[in-house]
Amino acid sequence: MCCLQFCLHGVIVSQQKVPYSGTMRKPYFKRGHQCWYVKDSGTGREIRLDPDEDKAYELWRELIDSEAKLTSRASYRRLAEECLKDTYEDSKNYHKKASRIAAFAKFIGAKQALKINRKDVVKWLNEDKPGQKRKDGSRSKIKWSTRTKFDALREIKTVYKWAIKKGIVPTCPFEDLTVPKGAPRSSTLTPEQHQIVLDGADVYFRRYLQACASGVRPIQVREVTALNVSPDFQTWVFQTHKTAHKTGKPLIVYLPPCLQTMTRILVAKYPKGPLFRNTQGNPWKKDTVVRKFRRLREKLGLPNEIVNYSYRHTFATDALLSGASIHDVAKLLGHTSTDMVDRVYGHLDQHKHYLVQVAAKATAKR
16 A cells, blocks of 8 residues: 555645554544544544545554554654653653653654654744743743753754664754754852842752852752761762763762751751752752742842852852862862863953952063
8 A cells, every 4th residue: 555545633635654643542433424533642633544444454553563663754752752761761861851852742743753844843942831830720831042942952853863873764854953052141149149149038948059159060959868978078979960971980069167067957857868958848849949049039139140050150250269270160060171160260250350460460570
């Protein structure tokens, strides 16, 4: 059978194979149309098979067989399911990767992976996304930032990279599509701004922010447990972390005295599970922190550029201004090289007096 006629969303289309998103029940007969149909459980769409029952079941089995073999005619949804299962299922990033890939698969429906084009992807990136849930049960609408679009595009392309590596598809049909990465948020807090934030925060969020002020990555503050704390309470040690695949070594976070004391208190209070928790006694989540910090920033009238990660940039800048070497700062931040810290020097243009002093020292002996 070289060509099948089927109905998708009520439109008669001619294709080599019936598109299928990966999950399908048995065929059923619609008397009004005098034809057999099958529903794609993934998208909820009906696919027209054939008026004859035997032929309809033959087509249904053909659909399932073609998808089970993961041929080049597979839908993006089907490829995504296998890619996530094979690549990210045991990864801590599974939820983030899966949520954006699943959102794109839902948007694109039963379309074959190789028939998705640049226009489809651009439309998905630019459309409104569901935001926070309102009291009435509805959700607000948000627009993705340039950086989020960059990350999302990279993630949906990973499905094609996986499929190409497996020999399932020859190429990604929108490989040349790019999105600007966007300038990173690299603002710093003044001591006055830091104090204003602490004064405006409740005791639980204040602990979290004080820990972030030590230069540690926010994710490590959210995940640290008593098991990560050294016996002398001077360091946090993480066996799994962002750069573990590069270094093959644990990440050691060196704690200032105030954070050592806080860690000692929290270990006694929470011997099991995350040390930093909210008012309900639950571990902090990234989205919760973002929303809480945004509300606090708006309440206190602080610039929008100041975000949770600003504490890490502030720590690096302050360390450099105090005379620490770029290599020592890189080690304190947990970086494998000084490249990122080089970018931190961009903050020093906010400290004109320091640069003047550096220039004076450089020419003092001439």
